[in-house]
Amino acid sequence: MVNAIELREITHYFDGKMVLDHISLNVGKGEILGLLGPSGAGKTTLIRILTGQLAQTSGTAYLSGIETGKHAGKTRRNAGGASGRAGAPLTGMMTDDCGLYERFSAYENLHLFARIYNVPRSRIEEILRAVGLWEARNTAVSKLSKGMRQRLSFARAVLAGPQILFLDEPSCGLDPQTAAEIHGLIRQQKQAGVTVFLTTHNMQEATKLCDHTALLNGGVIVEYGPPEEICRRYHHQKKLLLRLSGGENVVLPHTKEAAETVADYLRREQIDTIHSTEPDLETVFMELTGRRIDQ
Amino acid sequence: MSLRHILTVFFKQGKDIMRNRTILIQFVLFPVLAAIMEYSVKPEELPEHFFIYMFAAMYFVMAPLTGMSAVIAEEKEKNTLRVLLMADVTPAEYLAGTGGCIFLAGMAGSCMFAVCGGFSGGKLAWFLLMMAAGTAVSLVAGAAIGVWSRNQTSAASLSVPVMMVFSFLPMLSMFNEAVGRAAKYAYSQQIYRLMAEGSSAAKGETGIVLAGNFLAVFLIFRYVCGRQQRGSKKSANR
Numbered sequence: 001m002v003n004a005i006e007l008r009e010i011t012h013y014f015d016g017k018m019v020l021d022h023i024s025l026n027v028g029k030g031e032i033l034g035l036l037g038p039s040g041a042g043k044t045t046l047i048r049i050l051t052g053q054l055a056q057t058s059g060t061a062y063l064s065g066i067e068t069g070k071h072a073g074k075t076r077r078n079a080g081g082a083s084g085r086a087g088a089p090l091t092g093m094m095t096d097d098c099g100l101y102e103r104f105s106a107y108e109n110l111h112l113f114a115r116i117y118n119v120p121r122s123r124i125e126e127i128l129r130a131v132g133l134w135e136a137r138n139t140a141v142s143k144l145s146k147g148m149r150q151r152l153s154f155a156r157a158v159l160a161g162p163q164i165l166f167l168d169e170p171s172c173g174l175d176p177q178t179a180a181e182i183h184g185l186i187r188q189q190k191q192a193g194v195t196v197f198l199t200t201h202n203m204q205e206a207t208k209l210c211d212h213t214a215l216l217n218g219g220v221i222v223e224y225g226p227p228e229e230i231c232r233r234y235h236h237q238k239k240l241l242l243r244l245s246g247g248e249n250v251v252l253p254h255t256k257e258a259a260e261t262v263a264d265y266l267r268r269e270q271i272d273t274i275h276s277t278e279p280d281l282e283t284v285f286m287e288l289t290g291r292r293i294d295q
Numbered sequence: 296m297s298l299r300h301i302l303t304v305f306f307k308q309g310k311d312i313m314r315n316r317t318i319l320i321q322f323v324l325f326p327v328l329a330a331i332m333e334y335s336v337k338p339e340e341l342p343e344h345f346f347i348y349m350f351a352a353m354y355f356v357m358a359p360l361t362g363m364s365a366v367i368a369e370e371k372e373k374n375t376l377r378v379l380l381m382a383d384v385t386p387a388e389y390l391a392g393t394g395g396c397i398f399l400a401g402m403a404g405s406c407m408f409a410v411c412g413g414f415s416g417g418k419l420a421w422f423l424l425m426m427a428a429g430t431a432v433s434l435v436a437g438a439a440i441g442v443w444s445r446n447q448t449s450a451a452s453l454s455v456p457v458m459m460v461f462s463f464l465p466m467l468s469m470f471n472e473a474v475g476r477a478a479k480y481a482y483s484q485q486i487y488r489l490m491a492e493g494s495s496a497a498k499g500e501t502g503i504v505l506a507g508n509f510l511a512v513f514l515i516f517r518y519v520c521g522r523q524q525r526g527s528k529k530s531a532n533r
């Protein structure tokens with residue numbers, strides 16, 4: 001099967017400075033890929049290249065098997081297939097700055113793009129209800145909260161039923177509850193067979209949401225795989241952490257002797273909680289790059 | 296070129312301008328000023344409809360030029376243009392829709408001038424024709440400035456001096472002969488004369504100046520668009 005997204009040796013320079021360094025990556029159909037990296041890693045740059053807003057210095061990228069940039073129209077339109085309407089755009093995108101018309105209401109913003117894509121009006125109501133903005137449909141965007149704008153921007157991205165969705169920091173700056181709402185919307189898209197390529201600096205988001213994550217640092221993918229697997233890979237020091245009822249912490253290695261100790265504590269009913277010490281993505285990132293991701 | 300895309304952009308801009316006071320005021324202020332002056336001040340020594348022609352000349356320079364450049368620059372600044380282009384609206388479709396809308400707004404204002412002056416028949420047709428010609432040149436100049444600028448501030452700092460020069464030339468040339476000699480190469484001055492004095496005022500040079508001005512702004516516009524395209528290929532602009 002053709003990969004939804006395929007990158008081969010994508011390299012990009014800005015004013016002589018290398019921002020992306022031979023990035024190769026595949027995203028299967030219907031998968032959610034999370035591109036994780038600190039600010040300035042080149043996440044947005046990669047999305048802009050994939051969506052044809054920026055031409056890479058070298059390398060090739062394919063969306064559904066079609067090379068980007070070459071046949072601009074083709075890579076953006078569907079022949080009509082599994083999930084998409086014929087003539088629907090192949091890709092949808094949510095930018096990190098929304099790009100909404102401030103003087104227009106939520107409804108008017110979607111109506112404009114419904115006309116451009118030739119999508120029936122009924123779809124506007126459907127999608128506004130899905131993202132929970134139907135009540136606020138007549139409010140001008142300038143009066144919407146940040147989370148509402150993000151949801152509207154998301155609604156616009158999926159309006160025409162694209163097969164591949166690019167989301168640049170979809171939950172950046174949102175409170176946990178609103179972020180969770182956005183995650184729900186992203187999962188719905190996945191269920192509908194849409195491939196999702198998202199960027200984030202949020203480790204929990206990546207762990208919970210993504211089938212695969214790629215850790216990007218300084219323009220290089222330093223690690224790739226399913227999030228739990230990445231964490232397991234870096235599980236060098238296998239240790240158990242026991243928290244005792246007295247408030248005391250005990251760290252034990254994975255050995256036979258330790259098993260005895262644990263059994264002892266259990267018999268004496270002294271254990272509050274037991275934790276494995278496998279690292280989270282945050283720790284892995286730290287180990288790989290020596291810097292924190294949110295720095 | 297998709298007509299649906301052009302019309303969508305056209306109506307979108309129309310709705311947006313109606314809610315954008317800073318742009319809207321340009322299209323309303325000059326006709327209103329002209330009306331006030333025409334009806335309240337009636338100096339004996341000035342020619343008929345002096346204020347109408349004076350303000351009309353300022354109007355056809357300023358309103359389309361600032362309107363067009365501000366609309367494009369705002370869409371670049373707020374990244375809405377990027378989203379439109381991603382949705383497969385081509386730059387040509389966008390410019391056609393936007394230009395069409397500003398042109399129509401410009402002609403709506405021109406009609407207000409015509410009503411103030413009580414023009415009718417051939418005189419009305421001639422006046423509107425001249426306004427259309429002036430609006431077209433200013434529109435292309437405004438498009439060039441808008442495409443060139445990254446944001447509204449840089450668009451304003453470019454368009455203010457340009458429109459000052461062209462809109463004040465007709466007035467200044469009445470008071471100063473040197474200015475008058477230079478002014479005759481400007482489209483605003485030629486159109487102002489044709490408006491005020493009628494088609495009989497056309498000389499050989501008139502057509503050359505008008506065609507030359509239009510060609511010049513058009514070439515600048517083409518150059519700016521080309522630069523923009525090369526820029527986005529090479530990367531630089533955001």
Ligand SMILES: Nc1ncnc2c1ncn2[C@@H]1O[C@H](COP(=O)(O)OP(=O)(O)OP(=O)(O)O)[C@@H](O)[C@H]1O
Pocket residue numbers: 014015019037038039040041042043044045046096201530531532533
């Ligand atoms: N138009 C541009 N011109 C020059 N340099 C640029 C341009 N756009 C981005 N850069 C540089 O490229 C690098 C990567 O930027 P990019 O926006 O892709 O980072 P990012 O990973 O999306 O960061 P963030 O998490 O802050 O959004 C940065 O060092 C940035 O300064």
Ligand SMILES: [Mg+2]
Pocket residue numbers: 043044045096168
């Ligand atoms: Mg970014």
